[in-house]
Amino acid sequence: MNPITKFIFELQGISLLVWRSFTGLFSRPRYASEWIRQMDLIGVGSLPIVLLTGFFTGAVLVLQTYLTLQAYSIQSSTGQLVATSLVRELGPVLTALMVSGRIGSAIAAELGSMVVSQQIDAMRAFGTDPNRKLVAPRLIALILMLPLLTVAADIFGLIGGAIVADTIYNQDVNAFVNSAREGIQVKDIIGGVVKPVFFGLVVGSVACHKGLSTTGGTVGVGKSTTDSVVIASIWVIIFDFFLSKALQYLLDIGKM
Amino acid sequence: MAKLEDTLNISDEEGFVTEFDAAMDDPYRVKPVIEFRDVRLAFDDKVILDGVSFTVRRGETKCILGRSGGGKSTTIRLILGLLKPDSGQILIDGEDITGFSEEEMMPVRQKIGMVFQEGALFDSLSVYENVAYRLREQNVEEEEIEHEVRRMLRFVDLEDAIDKTPNELSGGMRRRVGIARALVGDPEIVLYDEPTAGLDPPTARTICELAIKLRDLQDVSSIFVTHEMNNIGYLSSEYAIVTETGEVVLEKEGEKLCLINTEVIMLRDGKIAFSGTDEKLRSSSDPYIQNFVYGK
Ligand SMILES: Nc1ncnc2c1ncn2[C@@H]1O[C@H](COP(=O)(O)OP(=O)(O)O)[C@@H](O)[C@H]1O
Ligand SMILES: [Mg+2]
Numbered sequence: 001m002n003p004i005t006k007f008i009f010e011l012q013g014i015s016l017l018v019w020r021s022f023t024g025l026f027s028r029p030r031y032a033s034e035w036i037r038q039m040d041l042i043g044v045g046s047l048p049i050v051l052l053t054g055f056f057t058g059a060v061l062v063l064q065t066y067l068t069l070q071a072y073s074i075q076s077s078t079g080q081l082v083a084t085s086l087v088r089e090l091g092p093v094l095t096a097l098m099v100s101g102r103i104g105s106a107i108a109a110e111l112g113s114m115v116v117s118q119q120i121d122a123m124r125a126f127g128t129d130p131n132r133k134l135v136a137p138r139l140i141a142l143i144l145m146l147p148l149l150t151v152a153a154d155i156f157g158l159i160g161g162a163i164v165a166d167t168i169y170n171q172d173v174n175a176f177v178n179s180a181r182e183g184i185q186v187k188d189i190i191g192g193v194v195k196p197v198f199f200g201l202v203v204g205s206v207a208c209h210k211g212l213s214t215t216g217g218t219v220g221v222g223k224s225t226t227d228s229v230v231i232a233s234i235w236v237i238i239f240d241f242f243l244s245k246a247l248q249y250l251l252d253i254g255k256m
Numbered sequence: 257m258a259k260l261e262d263t264l265n266i267s268d269e270e271g272f273v274t275e276f277d278a279a280m281d282d283p284y285r286v287k288p289v290i291e292f293r294d295v296r297l298a299f300d301d302k303v304i305l306d307g308v309s310f311t312v313r314r315g316e317t318k319c320i321l322g323r324s325g326g327g328k329s330t331t332i333r334l335i336l337g338l339l340k341p342d343s344g345q346i347l348i349d350g351e352d353i354t355g356f357s358e359e360e361m362m363p364v365r366q367k368i369g370m371v372f373q374e375g376a377l378f379d380s381l382s383v384y385e386n387v388a389y390r391l392r393e394q395n396v397e398e399e400e401i402e403h404e405v406r407r408m409l410r411f412v413d414l415e416d417a418i419d420k421t422p423n424e425l426s427g428g429m430r431r432r433v434g435i436a437r438a439l440v441g442d443p444e445i446v447l448y449d450e451p452t453a454g455l456d457p458p459t460a461r462t463i464c465e466l467a468i469k470l471r472d473l474q475d476v477s478s479i480f481v482t483h484e485m486n487n488i489g490y491l492s493s494e495y496a497i498v499t500e501t502g503e504v505v506l507e508k509e510g511e512k513l514c515l516i517n518t519e520v521i522m523l524r525d526g527k528i529a530f531s532g533t534d535e536k537l538r539s540s541s542d543p544y545i546q547n548f549v550y551g552k
Pocket of ligand 1: 215299304322323324325326327328329330331
């Protein structure tokens with residue numbers, strides 16, 4: 001099959017999966033306990049790595065940009081620069097990439113091994129729709145948890161930045177915080193929370209689709225897992241560009 | 257043996273099908289439970305089923321023989337509606353399920369119990385939850401679930417394993433839990449996909465005995481996929497009856513009785529290469545069948 005046809009088929013598969021899962025939410029059974037379990041696994045489970053990533057990203061941003069800004073004598077704006085880059089870009093994207101690596105891969109591997117061991121067939125044979133029981137809870141959990149994780153990463157990033165500014169460059173923490181507060185507007189925060197909603201959808205739907213379309217035994221599971229992480233990560237980065245553009249337009253960001 | 261009888265609550269009315277002749281005139285029995293009409297299926301360019309037609313009557317066990325990769329599991333997946341044929345029709349209880357949506361398949365699947373090739377137990381659930389799975393989906397009350405689960409685990413002689421997880425079980429035990437899970441809710445059709453593959457001979461024999469009892473005492477229609485000739489030997493030469501003292505025993509077919517509720521079909525290159533009784537299969541002169549049956 002040529003790559004373009006293949007791509008269109010994959011896109012169709014993913015769209016159908018998402019469509020079926022969301023339309024399934026309007027009728028019973030909904031497996032609410034499964035939603036809670038997934039939110040716990042995905043949200044609470046990813047918190048440590050996301051906080052660490054956020055913290056050191058903020059820290060390294062200050063470490064690197066302070067000197068450049070100092071060259072123009074505007075080092076007092078470090079807080080602003082770090083805050084806007086974190087909230088607009090790095091927080092959402094890095095969190096999505098970390099979650100794709102940790103959760104997307106786990107979802108693809110779990111669903112993939114259920115496919116090859118015929119557990120998905122068994123579910124369907126015994127009266128369960130896997131879209132409702134397996135896909136919908138994971139999608140919902142990712143869509144709800146990713147924005148929260150992103151906010152947590154942003155906050156830890158600012159803390160990391162503040163610590164570096166204070167300890168390495170002797171910039172007063174208050175000055176840093178004030179500059180950061182000046183820099184971020186409500187629109188930035190809205191944008192920074194809207195993005196991860198879409199990233200959650202991308203990571204979840206790619207992982208579920210890859211997992212459920214696994215073929216070829218245990219080797220196939222490995223392939224689905226890697227594919228899912230690679231594809232979801234690429235899409236997060238591509239989507240990020242277009243989402244940023246759309247948000248700039250919708251929220252009037254950057255108009256002087 | 258006595259244990260089985262009280263677990264199954266077998267009474268005399270409950271489908272005693274050793275006297276076939278009278279039974280076979282009954283219209284309820286004449287209508288096939290499963291029917292394939294010229295079913296074709298290919299994956300990409302690879303033709304798996306190429307015009308397959310057969311029927312399974314009520315209370316009948318159809319053994320499907322064939323090479324690995326010959327489309328046996330695919331046939332079973334088609335019956336459950338997990339796959340759709342490219343052309344042809346599949347009827348369950350006279351109802352054409354070929355165009356059924358996933359939603360419409362659900363009530364049909366409730367009539368069917370499926371024993372998967374490697375067990376396909378849910379790893380994340382205990383044995384109890386595995387067996388209870390179907391009842392939970394139907395929101396049955398906990399008390400009844402527990403009663404059913406225990407009854408089924410007793411039937412496969414695994415009540416002790418109730419709190420274990422599938423990882424703690426041996427291959428034979430997993431297969432028996434799979435059978436218990438399939439039988440919950442007393443389905444009228446049971447599909448076995450190589451239920452004895454990879455098991456030691458006594459365990460394999462036990463599984464065949466379970467299938468014989470279901471066929472003869474519960475009037476279950478089934479498809480039994482296998483490539484072990486001795487399984488077919490058991491299924492087509494022995495039958496289960498309840499004695500006057502209420503015990504379930506297996507007897508060998510003799511002069512007074514010839515089993516006609518078990519037949520064999522053989523798949524070869526997507527077509528049915530043979531269909532008939534075990535005796536006919538063994539006496540066939542076709543070299544392919546000879547090779548399959550006697551391994552030479
Ligand atoms: N979903 C699928 N996609 C592509 N090929 C498949 C699929 N399922 C089964 N096959 C192929 O169909 C053939 C028949 O498989 P199967 O019915 O499992 O055989 P068996 O008789 O051993 O049970 C095999 O060659 C298998 O590779
Ligand atoms: Mg098979």
